């Protein structure tokens with residue numbers, strides 16, 4: 001099924017979306033790949049460690065982590081795009097901008113999902129642990145076309161670096177996308193798209 | 199003796215890095231066009247349509263085909279009658295890569311140390327493979343390699359008894375495991391023979407050959423031509439079976455059903471390229487260098 005979606009996702013839309021659906025996303029997504037994930041994850045772990053006496057797990061929210069300066073974005077309700085673009089040439093919003101392999105983020109993903117991360121865009125398989133977290137937290141994993149970076153860049157209308165500028169292509173960028181094409185690979189019930197079983 | 203200024207090499211490398219990232223060779227374009235036409239799975243056909251549109255935009259608007267503009271792999275074949283002047287050849291190649299990736303708005307994807315992982319910010323150093331040949335020419339091949347597919351590449355040290363079926367199984371295993379991670383439809387470089395590192399190098403080199411080609415060691419060798427020489431009275435091995443092996447692999451891999459983008463379909467690979475080399479009596483090394491549909495390489499002879 002083809003759906004046009006306005007971000008952020010609502011619980012109601014997420015419940016309707018099934019794996020194998022083609023979505024055209026419009027709204028805000030944040031880029032983060034290996035190095036940015038590691039930095040966010042380490043910051044969360046460090047914060048948890050230093051507050052383990054005065055903090056109950058339940059009180060740790062995306063908003064709180066943003067306010068405390070632990071994370072550079074409010075992860076709650078956010079959509080992450082696993083992307084390290086090429087530099088924008090003069091007159092361009094962004095350079096080539098296709099997805100990278102999601103599996104390398106698997107180690108960090110359950111932690112982010114438990115903090116309220118709603119969606120991820122990448123390519124390739126996820127671990128069972130990530131799938132289970134997606135189901136538990138009612139999130140969604142989407143695939144964009146690997147190696148279609150020039151095409152996908154045309155759907156990105158605004159781009160601003162918001163954190164970790166020193167990481168170059170791996171910095172966190174806030175993107176505004178319009179009709180950005182993805183396919184749902186794991187839906188909020190934890191069902192996985194498998195080829196041959198449409 | 200011919201003298202070549204290394205600055206000429208730097209200029210050529212810089213241009214080739216940019217060119218490789220904006221356009222594919224005609225055989226790759228034809229294969230992608232063919233796959234787009236033949237794909238019957240709905241989601242797979244949707245992906246193939248996007249890939250064709252992507253190539254068009256990349257060419258017209260000079261946006262790199264893929265954001266992973268790769269680590270720059272450079273093959274340099276130097277005729278033995280060439281003399282270089284103007285400084286170090288290695289530095290010139292890296293200068294070219296630096297300029298190409300910076301001025302060409304390509305991504306800097308190289309970290310200085312595999313464990314400390316700090317970006318070098320100019321995509322150097324390149325991975326350079328030198329070869330000395332006859333003559334007074336220099337042949338450069340620039341093949342930017344993305345790591346989504348590189349990470350799925352494999353080396354198998356098979357037993358000779360495993361034979362041709364062992365080779366087929368190894369290739370099928372690698373492609374199956376690669377799946378959507380390697381951005382299918384893929385191009386599969388297969389190196390058979392040599393030793394541990396030689397087969398890997400053959401597999402990488404195979405990716406820069408014509409799509410769906412086979413190449414055996416003796417094709418470039420004149421060892422058997424001299425009928426009075428060391429090989430007098432002996433016959434050059436007949437590598438005619440390689441083309442059959444290539445075809446078998448091509449159909450077996452496409453029968454996996456992984457399809458474009460891993461969304462299912464009959465186009466899992468666009469091509470299989472094979473390179474072979476003599477090996478040891480005790481071994482049958484096989485390397486599979488997986489490449490995505492963005493199989494980039496540019497060749498130039500100076």
Ligand code: SF4
Nearest residue numbers: 147264344346381490
């Ligand atoms: S595997 Fe190829 S197409 Fe896919 S992201 Fe890497 S370079 Fe691009």
